[in-house]
């Protein structure tokens with residue numbers, strides 16, 4: 329494909345073209361994909377009212393680009409290489425030809441059950457190939473998939489099903505996660521007690537554990553799919569038709585359903601995958617994310633398949649049966665490109681080099697990092713111990729809302745610098761602004777990271793509430809998309825993402841809203857009010873520190889802590905459990921009643937004597953008492 333950038337000069341040329349003539353630039357790239365009908369207008373946009381359309385009038389089906397298009401040339405090449413949780417169980421190889429057939433069968437199964445174009449289908453599955461097959465089957469028939477990470481609680485699942493009124497839930501009996509099995513079907517059953525829109529639950533048999541069965545709703549995957557044809561015509565989708573919804577946390581309220589559309593997302597996923605990782609024919613590529621997160625959507629499924637790559641899908645966890653599992657799998661499948669999160673790198677680094685030493689890792693060419701800032705120590709360890717000093721490291725910055733990678737080195741092309749995501753990809757126009765929205769120009773500066781021009785993979789709306797989307801991303805600073813991240817621009821125009829500047833925390837690469845966690849804590853019958861902040865955590869990047877006011881002095885604070893943790897797990901997920909809970913008698917508030925989180929953050933960080941301006945506090949004695957009781 330000619331949109332492949334091969335050296336730094338080509339990068340600068342592509343970047344310049346993308347800024348000077350974006351429509352021509354993106355039209356050329358989009359032409360490399362297969363369209364059922366050409367577009368009539370490449371781009372129309374307005375950030376203030378928030379209305380962005382790419383490739384309007386064009387029609388396509390992303391699965392024809394992920395599957396059909398490859399059959400002639402690479403029908404027998406492995407598309408999905410599945411590695412199970414249990415290292416003693418055989419891995420599974422699914423060729424493009426087989427994947428095409430499986431997707432068509434699953435699409436026919438969904439149609440048989442009554443799924444139609446535009447229907448929302450919730451996927452709550454373990455990391456098995458059928459999760460990817462279901463995503464593609466939805467896309468094949470024009471249904472909109474909404475994947476919920478299989479670590480979320482019944483309550484979170486119900487909230488997401490209800491928000492987009494999903495007609496079907498596709499799940500499995502259970503999931504293997506390390507030494508544990510998770511009863512997915514049981515969680516779906518519990519979620520369904522709170523929903524009334526689900527017509528059927530399709531259950532893929534995986535762990536073979538015992539499950540409850542509701543004859544009127546539940547259907548076995550293997551029974552339903554058995555007689556389905558391997559031929560299924562792909563529905564023509566308008567470029568701006570919805571492809572998927574993915575819920576993510578913001579600074580206020582409940583998680584919102586980020587909507588991505590068919591045409592722009594496809595172009596962005598394919599273009600970024602090919603260029604950032606510098607994917608070459610026959611490379612074995614492995615992204616360790618879960619399909620429940622955007623990284624799994626774009627860089628396990630759509631991006632690699634659009635480029636005809638072999639994508640590894642791993643069911644397990646990095647530390648099972650021991651902390652050498654990633655490295656064992658890399659040697660076993662001769663992985664060339666490996667993409668993971670800083671939390672995984674830090675936790676494996678903490679386990680010691682003895683888990684790395686048994687493996688050669690000599691197939692590796694490129695290492696990726698995503699989801700949170702990578703600290704210098706972890707970057708160096710990744711580079712030296714895993715990459716043996718010879719692999720390119722791509723620290724890729726992006727978000728659920730951006731659809732794909734935005735700022736990142738191109739592997740082996742962009743000179744890297746530890747902790748810097750380096751340069752924007754072609755088409756991405758970053759700008760740093762101060763709190764008033766004034767542009768911060770020049771080098772060696774810091775500010776709030778915004779993007780000033782649309783790109784094909786960007787969010788189009790939040791499901792069911794366009795105004796919320798506009799307010800969230802486009803109203804803080806007029807005419808700019810606000811990322812929520814703080815960022816530094818260095819002397820060589822490299823960007824370094826510092827972290828969120830809003831009330832979003834990033835725990836082990838998982839994005840959580842402080843309000844979401846507070847709402848869960850407040851469900852405890854004795855909790856009156858709570859405030860949650862992030863603090864630096866050596867492994868997780870950020871930990872969760874909760875300040876909690878109860879209605880009476882607790883006799884057994886530890887018992888109350890256990891109860892709060894269990895409520896948070898039930899309301900959200902175990903990933904949202906606070907690391908520290910401090911019971912307090914009051915919270916630092918301004919005269920207008922706003923919690924001064926800045927002060928709470930400082931205390932959580934242990935910076936007791938450096939609280940900054942406290943003159944607007946309603947009652948300064950509150951701070952003194954919190955400082956005294958602060959947890960180490």
Ligand code: PRX
Pocket residue numbers: 576622623697698699700701702723724725726727728729749811812813825826827828834837838839
């Ligand atoms: O704060 C940034 C951080 O993760 C946030 C986006 O989270 P989410 O939508 O869950 O998507 C994660 C996977 C793309 C961003 O606002 N983040 C993501 N990548 C990086 C990062 N922070 C620093 N460096 C990165 N490479």
